[in-house]
Amino acid sequence: MEEVEFKKLHDPYQQSNMTPSTNTHTPSHFVRVLGPLIVGAGPSGLAAAACLKNQGVPAMILEQANCIASLWQFRTYDRLRLHLPKQFCQLPLMPFPIDFPTYPTKEQFLSYLESYAKNFNLKPVFNATVVSAEFDGRCGLWRVKTKINEYVCKWLIIATGENASEVVPRFEGMSEFNGPIVHTSSYKSGECFEHKSVLVVGCGNSGMEVCLDLCNYNTFPSLVVRDSLHVLPQEMFGISTFGLSMWLLKWFPVRIVDQFLLFVSRIMIGDTGRVGLSRPKLGPLEMKSIYGKTPVLDIGTLAKIRSGDIKVYPKIKKLACNIVEFVDGRMEKFDAIILATGYRSNVPTWLKDKSLFSKKEGLPMKKFLEGWKGEHGLYAVGFTKRGLLGTSIEATKVAEDIAPQWNSNRRVALWIYVNDWIGVYSNLRQKQLLMCARQMDE
Numbered sequence: 001m002e003e004v005e006f007k008k009l010h011d012p013y014q015q016s017n018m019t020p021s022t023n024t025h026t027p028s029h030f031v032r033v034l035g036p037l038i039v040g041a042g043p044s045g046l047a048a049a050a051c052l053k054n055q056g057v058p059a060m061i062l063e064q065a066n067c068i069a070s071l072w073q074f075r076t077y078d079r080l081r082l083h084l085p086k087q088f089c090q091l092p093l094m095p096f097p098i099d100f101p102t103y104p105t106k107e108q109f110l111s112y113l114e115s116y117a118k119n120f121n122l123k124p125v126f127n128a129t130v131v132s133a134e135f136d137g138r139c140g141l142w143r144v145k146t147k148i149n150e151y152v153c154k155w156l157i158i159a160t161g162e163n164a165s166e167v168v169p170r171f172e173g174m175s176e177f178n179g180p181i182v183h184t185s186s187y188k189s190g191e192c193f194e195h196k197s198v199l200v201v202g203c204g205n206s207g208m209e210v211c212l213d214l215c216n217y218n219t220f221p222s223l224v225v226r227d228s229l230h231v232l233p234q235e236m237f238g239i240s241t242f243g244l245s246m247w248l249l250k251w252f253p254v255r256i257v258d259q260f261l262l263f264v265s266r267i268m269i270g271d272t273g274r275v276g277l278s279r280p281k282l283g284p285l286e287m288k289s290i291y292g293k294t295p296v297l298d299i300g301t302l303a304k305i306r307s308g309d310i311k312v313y314p315k316i317k318k319l320a321c322n323i324v325e326f327v328d329g330r331m332e333k334f335d336a337i338i339l340a341t342g343y344r345s346n347v348p349t350w351l352k353d354k355s356l357f358s359k360k361e362g363l364p365m366k367k368f369l370e371g372w373k374g375e376h377g378l379y380a381v382g383f384t385k386r387g388l389l390g391t392s393i394e395a396t397k398v399a400e401d402i403a404p405q406w407n408s409n410r411r412v413a414l415w416i417y418v419n420d421w422i423g424v425y426s427n428l429r430q431k432q433l434l435m436c437a438r439q440m441d442e
């Protein structure tokens, strides 16, 4: 690991020009990271580290879980496959194996990520939850804290994802509900809900797929559809709808492509409004680009709604015991509720920054393709609302931006590194290290 670690006691920053931490956690070790520090070892963090490595830049990755891709390992359901074809989900510099199907399974995707990390020799520091990160203007470096260590680095790459924390809505009477209320992040399969009446709240790709899964386990699922939404067939004319849209957008304006998608969808899956899934006024691609709202790609749920295997309800008004009351006045008994209500970024809880991330949503404030770079060496990968395709684009850009800076600083960085291994922690050397660290920023 390209780092210089020494006890806080001997740390020149701590002794000379850094004020005590404002955070309640007091890390016991101080770690000087010579290259970029990446927070998060999901696909985005791994992609950023691989692209940097490819440019000759060593990076350190901090990951709160005890493995890579914790979202995919622990917080996804068993039947999950990539929603988009594999060519749009592969990370930079390493394609999926050719024998993988068009829509790889969760296990296949995870095995690909394991091979990816192995191929680029990426070894994240596990069980390292970042609890605060702040730019220290006095030394011109980022101070990143976990409960155990304080890391100091020149470049900080945020790759903690758009799905870091579950969004759990509050309903009147929620505490009185007699059955389990679980978020999709804890849902594995419909097995434990057999013969039960289950209400799925939220009709994005996850909510729709969970309903379908429940049908396969002899349950009686219902779906809460609060807002209008676009449902499109997963494929059109044997091509993925996503791929076809990307191709059409090269030639036609977004509104024309939207009209085309809606026309073909109408022929293929009929009028979704008739089963309670009314469409928004804006077309699917325009909705995505303006509001970041992803259209649902139907993989069979619509047919189950049509056949009556899945019932559709509007917004929930309140809960009481096992009864759910909806805003249209209907009341129904349910044994369990599954919240497919999405996720949010956790960045505002630990990153102190005004240049890149919004305080409210924890997403970059700049628009797509501009939101990867902030001030003072701060970067973001994986916050584009464009899935793994966005990750690949940003990881490449970030590495291309950092590599020239790293190369111009490399001699000083190596000098610090070599010094640490051969040196004794004398006062003199600590002063030299401090000077070097400052030079790196100039």
Ligand SMILES: Cc1cc2nc3c(=O)[nH]c(=O)nc-3n(C[C@H](O)[C@H](O)[C@H](O)COP(=O)(O)OP(=O)(O)OC[C@H]3O[C@@H](n4cnc5c(N)ncnc54)[C@H](O)[C@@H]3O)c2cc1C
Pocket: 039, 040, 041, 042, 043, 044, 045, 062, 063, 064, 065, 068, 069, 070, 071, 072, 076, 080, 081, 082, 083, 084, 088, 089, 128, 129, 130, 131, 159, 160, 161, 162, 163, 164, 206, 346, 350, 381, 382, 383, 386, 387, 388, 389, 391
């Ligand atoms: C059910 C589901 C299906 C999806 N299907 C697709 C698909 O088919 N195609 C597609 O392109 N996208 C899909 N996505 C979107 C998905 O978010 C991305 O594919 C991908 O996981 C994003 O990678 P990431 O690394 O940005 O975020 P994540 O995968 O969420 O990884 C972030 C990592 O950061 C870690 N972390 C978080 N906070 C901290 C902290 N404070 N300190 C240290 N570590 C931290 C987390 O533990 C995690 O390992 C899907 C998402 C879900 C939920």
